[in-house]
Amino acid sequence: MDLILPSSGLIFWQLIAFLALLFILIKFAWKPMLAALEERETSIDNALKAAEQARNEMASLKAENEKLLQDARLERDTILRKAQEASAKMIEEAKSEAGKQGALMIENAKAVIETEKKAALTEVKNQVALLTLEVTEKLLRKNLSEDKAQKELVDEFIKDLKLN
Amino acid sequence: MTRKFLFLSLLLSALLLSFSSAGFAAGSQSEEGGEDPTGFIMHHVKDSHEWHFFNIGHTHVTLPLPVITYASDRGLEFYMSSDFQNHETHQFGEENAHNGIFIDSHEHLGRVDGGAILDFSITKNVAMMFIVIALVLYMALSAAGHYKRNGAVAPKGVASLVEPIVIFVRDEIAEKSIGPRYKKFVPYLLTLFFFIWIGNLLGLLPGAANLTGNIAVTFTLATLTFILVNINGNKDYWKHVFATPGVPLPLLPIIVVVEFIGLFTKPFALMVRLFVAITAGHIVILAFIALVFIFESYAIGVVSTLMVTFINMIELLVATIQAYVFTLFTAMYIGGAVAEHAHDDHH
Incomplete structure (x- = not known):
């Protein structure tokens, strides 16, 4: 067989076998394989994009969280401040209220004491008048004869009473 | 680089052949049962029944x-x-x-x-071709089977070997040389690459046939490329051949003839390149081996063995490069045939 002259038999077999190989490989190997590769590349691409997106979302979420936290802190501070102010105010109010209440109670107590004192004095006066009457009665019964002495005595009593 | 190597290997083989035949001429006839080294080499390089x-x-x-x-x-x-x-x-x-x-x-x-x-x-080459085809089928089908079984997952086993090549052919050869409409041609280019590559590699095994270094095989492959390129040729492509734009009218007949011949020289170059590169490599290796029998010297044996090992290493490279080059040029010719030219506006 010649080196540089193609032989028809080999061309024949080569043509048939190569075309068969081409057909089988295209149908059963290259097409499914290229499709799978493309699918994989797309899915890798998508996964990378999704990861990137997730990262971005994560970052924005983090920033948002940070902001929320900051807001919450500010809010807490405000609330605390307000609460302190409120409690201080309440204490102040309670104090002044208590002071007023105390003063009022003292006032009332003084008034009651005054009334009681007056009532007691009136009572004492009444008692004294009663006693005086009894004493007078007794004296009158005993010393009706001695008119002069009686008169003196009565005057004296009256004097005393007036002094009272 | 390939061309340089090709030239070198041809030069080397020519030198060695002339040298060995000359050196052998004296001893061959006198030696009983001795082989003519050219015959010995050609016997290994050519097809046989x-x-x-x-x-x-x-x-x-x-x-x-x-x-x-x-x-x-x-x-x-x-x-x-x-x-x-x-x-x-x-x-x-x-x-x-x-x-x-x-x-x-x-x-x-x-x-x-x-x-x-x-x-x-x-013949020996047809049998060799069946072995190559069986191996290519096994590789491609088991790689494809991996994806069929597991879906679009990471490669494993044979798929790990085949997949990078598939991606290389698709991205580096087809897409870059053909352009946006490359997808249709990827399966042909892949088949071409794997057939030539495995053929080249198996051809290096001792006792194997020189399949891809056979002109009938490269002729068939180049013819298929020729047919594929020309049935896919678009209007621009044919216009370029038969009414080459930008050429003065008196020159047109000459240019058209040149362009027309160019249609055939492209696949012819494909055919010759692969044939010569692989055959030359085989001849060089065989020539180094033949030296041992010519000189019947241990020293030459050692040197020959070293050289054969060295050339074999290069041949491994050449096997891949030639498969790449054949596929690349096929892709470039297809790219030339399907490209949408924008040059119509400047003439």
């Missing part, structure tokens, strides 16, 4: 191959190559005719009555 592995003493270790013949008056006939051989020397020749058919010493089929006969034998 039997698969000859090696000799042990005078025993030929061969694989007889089917001989299929067709003649219009005789129809299809099937024989074995051993039917046409001298059983002692394993020589083909007219004297060993069988059933009116013989294979001459140049391995051409002939009829004793002188009639025409066609040779569709499963």
Whole structure:
């Protein structure tokens, strides 16, 4: 067989076998394989994009969280401040209220004491008048004869009473 | 780089061949049972009706191959190559005719009555081609099976070997050379690449046939590329050939002839490049081996072995480069045929 002259038999077999190989490989190997590769590349691409997106979302979420936290802190501070102010105010109010209440109670107590004192004095006066009457009665019964002495005595009593 | 290597290897082989034949000329005739080194090399490089592995003493270790013949008056006939051989020397020749058919010493089929006969034998190269195809089929199908079984997942096993090549051919060869409409051509380019690559690699094995270094094989592949390129040629492509834009009218006949010839020189270059690169590599290796038998010297043996190992390493590279180059040029020709040119506006 010649080196540089193609032989028809080999061309024949080569043509048939190569075309068969081409057909089988295209149908059963290259097409499914290229499709799978493309699918994989797309899915890798998508996964990378999704990861990137997730990262971005994560970052924005983090920033948002940070902001929320900051807001919450500010809010807490405000609330605390307000609460302190409120409690201080309440204490102040309670104090002044208590002071007023105390003063009022003292006032009332003084008034009651005054009334009681007056009532007691009136009572004492009444008692004294009663006693005086009894004493007078007794004296009158005993010393009706001695008119002069009686008169003196009565005057004296009256004097005393007036002094009272 | 390939071209440089090609040139070097051709030069080297030519040098070695002339050197070895010259050196051998004196010793060959005098030596009993000695082989002519050119014959020895050519025997290994060329196709044959039997698969000859090696000799042990005078025993030929061969694989007889089917001989299929067709003649219009005789129809299809099937024989074995051993039917046409001298059983002692394993020589083909007219004297060993069988059933009116013989294979001459140049391995051409002939009829004793002188009639025409066609040779569709499963020759050494055809058998080799079946092995290559089986291997390519195994690789590609098991790689594809991996994706079929597991879906679009990471490669494993044979798929790990095949996938990078597939991606390389698709992205680096097809997409870059053909352009946006590359997808349609990727399967052909892949088949081409794997067939040539595996053919080149298996051809390097001792005792293997020189399949991709056979002109009939490269001729067929180049013809398929030629057909594929031209049936996909668009308006621009044909316009470029038959009404080359920007050429003055008086020159047009010459240019059209040149362009028309160019249609054929492109696949012709493909055919010759692969054939020469692979055959030359085989010749260089065989020439170095032949040196041992010519000089019958241990020193030469050591040097030859070193050189053969070195050339084999290069051949591994060449096997891949040539598969790449054939596929790349095919892709570039397709790219030229399907490209949408924008040059119509400047003339």
